[in-house]
Amino acid sequence: MHGRTLTIVLALGLLLSGLSLLRLLATVHLPGNDQGYGPRQPIAYSHRLHAGDLEIPCLYCHSGAEKSRHAGVPSASVCMNCHRFVTAPMIDVRAEERRADAEGRKPALVVSPELRKLYDAVGFGADLRLDPTIEPRAIEWVRVHRVPDFVYFDHRPHVAAGIDCRRCHGAVEMMERVEQQESLSMGWCLSCHRTEHQQVDGRPMSASTDCSACHY
Ligand code: HEC
Ligand code: HEC
Ligand code: HEC
Ligand code: HEC
Ligand code: HEC
Numbered sequence: 027m028h029g030r031t032l033t034i035v036l037a038l039g040l041l042l043s044g045l046s047l048l049r050l051l052a053t054v055h056l057p058g059n060d061q062g063y064g065p066r067q068p069i070a071y072s073h074r075l076h077a078g079d080l081e082i083p084c085l086y087c088h089s090g091a092e093k094s095r096h097a098g099v100p101s102a103s104v105c106m107n108c109h110r111f112v113t114a115p116m117i118d119v120r121a122e123e124r125r126a127d128a129e130g131r132k133p134a135l136v137v138s139p140e141l142r143k144l145y146d147a148v149g150f151g152a153d154l155r156l157d158p159t160i161e162p163r164a165i166e167w168v169r170v171h172r173v174p175d176f177v178y179f180d181h182r183p184h185v186a187a188g189i190d191c192r193r194c195h196g197a198v199e200m201m202e203r204v205e206q207q208e209s210l211s212m213g214w215c216l217s218c219h220r221t222e223h224q225q226v227d228g229r230p231m232s233a234s235t236d237c238s239a240c241h242y
Contacts, residue, residue: 064205065168069143077199084191084198091181091191099167102148109145113154114138170204171195177212178240187231193218215240 076082085091090098113119114136126133135154137145147165151157173179184194191198196207208214219233234240 060171060206061209062205063170064201064203065170067168067203068166070140070203073198073201073204091185093182095180095182097181102144102162102165105144106148109141113141170206171210173210176241178242183233187233212240 077084087100087104088097090096115138118136118138119133122136123133137154144165145154146160147163149156149158149160149162151160194208196205198204216235219235
């Protein structure tokens with residue numbers, strides 16, 4: 027009798043520690059193996075909608091990729107170029123217009139909950155005007171791709187060589203939420219640097235395989 031209870035207790039304990047280990051593994055950001063890593067973002071911003079359906083060019087929001095080491099994430103003011111006017115999905119706005127029409131009143135302002143977070147960040151009140159009592163704050167986007175500190179990566183030579191964003195980031199314009207597609211390991215960098223001696227857009231390329239090119 028005692029033996030069986032003990033076995034059950036031990037089995038349960040093992041199961042529970044196994045479960046918490048699994049949970050830990052799911053949250054730990056393992057260095058060097060982040061393929062598939064796609065964290066939740068503070069606003070449910072969709073590349074599939076903006077870069078896919080609306081066809082906004084990548085560089086409209088990530089102009090840094092051409093001009094600096096980092097591609098950069100756009101500030102809220104870039105979003106506001108459109109979202110000063112677009113406050114909710116078109117279907118929701120149309121639905122409210124039809125309801126107002128049937129009820130013989132003026133349509134109310136429709137603000138989607140996700141875009142409300144954007145308006146909070148830029149300090150807009152309920153009437154979507156700048157409210158001096160609301161402190162504007164940066165949106166804390168969660169970084170997805172990152173090479174270790176001892177690696178030097180620069181977007182500029184790659185973009186200048188005509189390498190498409192998709193070669194390294196996958197079909198971002200199909201992603202609801204950005205996810206890391208490639209390993210970003212040394213072998214991954216090198217396998218391209220070794221073979222990319224051919225022509226890129228008719229120009230000869232030779233990417234370095236010297237340790238010092240990528241390591242300080
Ligand atoms: C309207 C603005 C906008 C456009 C257009 C856009 N992006 Fe983004 N991008 C963002 C924002 C905001 C984030 C940060 C939130 C997120 O990860 O979704 C981001 C994040 C990313 C990331 C992840 C960055 C990281 O943390 O590692 C990649 C990669 C990326 N974008 C690539 C692209 C590519 C490729 C295109 C074109 C196909 C594109 N983006 C078009 C706004 C934009
Ligand atoms: C070039 C114009 C444009 C830019 C720039 C833009 N958006 Fe949008 N966005 C739209 C349009 C248009 C829609 C609505 C599409 C529809 O009718 O469903 C939309 C929809 C959204 C939605 C979905 C709202 C919902 O409830 O479904 C979110 C969230 C959003 N945008 C966030 C952002 C963020 C964050 C940025 C800046 C990084 C940004 N947008 C930049 C045009 C833009
Ligand atoms: C040769 C591969 C490669 C290409 C091409 C490339 N990227 Fe990246 N990207 C990376 C790597 C590697 C990182 C992580 C860099 C780091 O940790 O400093 C990164 C990081 C990013 C980030 C987040 C960090 C940052 O730099 O601000 C964004 C956003 C991004 N890329 C967007 C783009 C866009 C948009 C394009 C196309 C214009 C592009 N990338 C082309 C490899 C690439
Ligand atoms: C898809 C191919 C590809 C991948 C993947 C790639 N690179 Fe490159 N890289 C290139 C090309 C092409 C050049 C430009 C060579 C030139 O300008 O002649 C380049 C240039 C560079 C340079 C500038 C020095 C030089 O060789 O001209 C550095 C630094 C660099 N890459 C680092 C990296 C790192 C780090 C990674 C991985 C995180 C990486 N690259 C992944 C193709 C790639
Ligand atoms: C084209 C870019 C590139 C070149 C060239 C390069 N490395 Fe790396 N190296 C990387 C990247 C990216 C990482 C990070 C890999 C990871 O985290 O998985 C790395 C990681 C390392 C590490 C850490 C151990 C590890 O595997 O994580 C060592 C050591 C190293 N490199 C040594 C070298 C030496 C020695 C050379 C020259 C023979 C060299 N590297 C050339 C990109 C490069």
